[in-house]
Amino acid sequence: MSTLEDRLERAQRVSVGEAAAQGAARFVKAAEEEKLVDVAFARVDSPFGELLIASTRKGVVQLSLHGYDQNETLEDLAHKVSPRIFEAPGRLDEVRRELDEYFAGKRKSFDLPLDWQLSHGFALRVLKATARIPYGRVSSYREMAEKAGNVRATRAAGNALGGNAIPIIVPCHRVLRTGGGLGGYGGGLPMKEALLKMEGAIL
Numbered sequence: 001m002s003t004l005e006d007r008l009e010r011a012q013r014v015s016v017g018e019a020a021a022q023g024a025a026r027f028v029k030a031a032e033e034e035k036l037v038d039v040a041f042a043r044v045d046s047p048f049g050e051l052l053i054a055s056t057r058k059g060v061v062q063l064s065l066h067g068y069d070q071n072e073t074l075e076d077l078a079h080k081v082s083p084r085i086f087e088a089p090g091r092l093d094e095v096r097r098e099l100d101e102y103f104a105g106k107r108k109s110f111d112l113p114l115d116w117q118l119s120h121g122f123a124l125r126v127l128k129a130t131a132r133i134p135y136g137r138v139s140s141y142r143e144m145a146e147k148a149g150n151v152r153a154t155r156a157a158g159n160a161l162g163g164n165a166i167p168i169i170v171p172c173h174r175v176l177r178t179g180g181g182l183g184g185y186g187g188g189l190p191m192k193e194a195l196l197k198m199e200g201a202i203l
Contacts, residue, residue: 036084037084037085037086037088037091038056038057038081038082038084038085039054039055039056039061039077039078039081039082039084039085039086040054040055040056040085040086040087040088040091040092041053041054041055041062041074041077041085041086041087041088041092042087042088042089042091042092042095042096043070044092044095044096044099046066046099046103047103047194048065048066048187048191048194049065049066049067050066051063051064051065051066051099052064052068052070052073052074053092053095053096053099054073054074054077054085055091055092055095055115056081056082056115056117058113058114058115058117059112059113059114059115060095060112060113060114060115060166060169061077061081061114061115061117061118061165061166062077062118062165062166063165063166063167063168063169065167065168065186065187065191066187067187067188068186080117080118081117081118094112095112098110098111098112099168099169102168105198108134108135108136108199109134109135110169112169114131114166114169114170116128118165119160119163119164119165122148122149122150122153122156122160123156123159123160123163124160125147125148125149126144126145126147126148126156126157126160126161127160127161127164127166127170127172129144129147129148130144130161130164130170130171130172130174130175131169131170131171133171133174133175135171135199136199136200136201137174137201138174138175138176138196138201138202139174139175139176140175140176140177140178141154141155141157141158141161141175141176141177141178141183142154142157142178144157144160144161144175145157148160154178158183158184161175162184162186164186167186167187168195171195172185172186173185173187173191173192173195173196174196174199174201
């Protein structure tokens with residue numbers, strides 16, 4: 001059988017979908033080799049629905065919770081970070097592994113580099129303080145404002161946490177209202193409560 005005939009026979013055994021997926025994988029691999037992928041993203045299943053995670057070469061830059069418009073998230077990343085954004089799950093294997101371990105109750109802290117470029121100033125200081133709240137513990141908006149340098153900026157601290165681009169990994173779910181009320185959460189209060197119960201922070 002000639003080489004051409006052999007190729008045609010193999011091609012008949014590959015569906016259009018498989019061929020497209022293989023072509024896309026080759027394209028992304030070539031783009032990565034040429035260092036043209038500034039933002040890699042992947043979709044991850046979780047007990048709370050599908051998450052979208054994105055990473056630059058510096059680290060995780062975005063984690064979008066279930067219920068958010070993923071296309072809008074990607075468009076926002078393309079505008080704020082780089083238009084050179086590709087779906088490249090292989091680049092995010094370690095992030096997905098640590099998230100899986102966390103949801104399974106086997107991980108109490110994340111060992112992932114973070115890219116903080118979507119936050120600035122006071123909000124960035126609030127989020128960095130939030131990242132240091134230990135597993136199984138909670139803090140308050142007032143305490144986060146104080147650690148960020150302005151104890152009276154409680155509302156601004158709440159806004160910073162509401163705009164957290166990397167929830168779960170930067171555990172804004174561990175910040176409660178003064179007095180113990182749950183406060184708000186981008187993934188919804190049932191998710192916040194479930195995360196805190198999973199961590200043993202509340203009964």
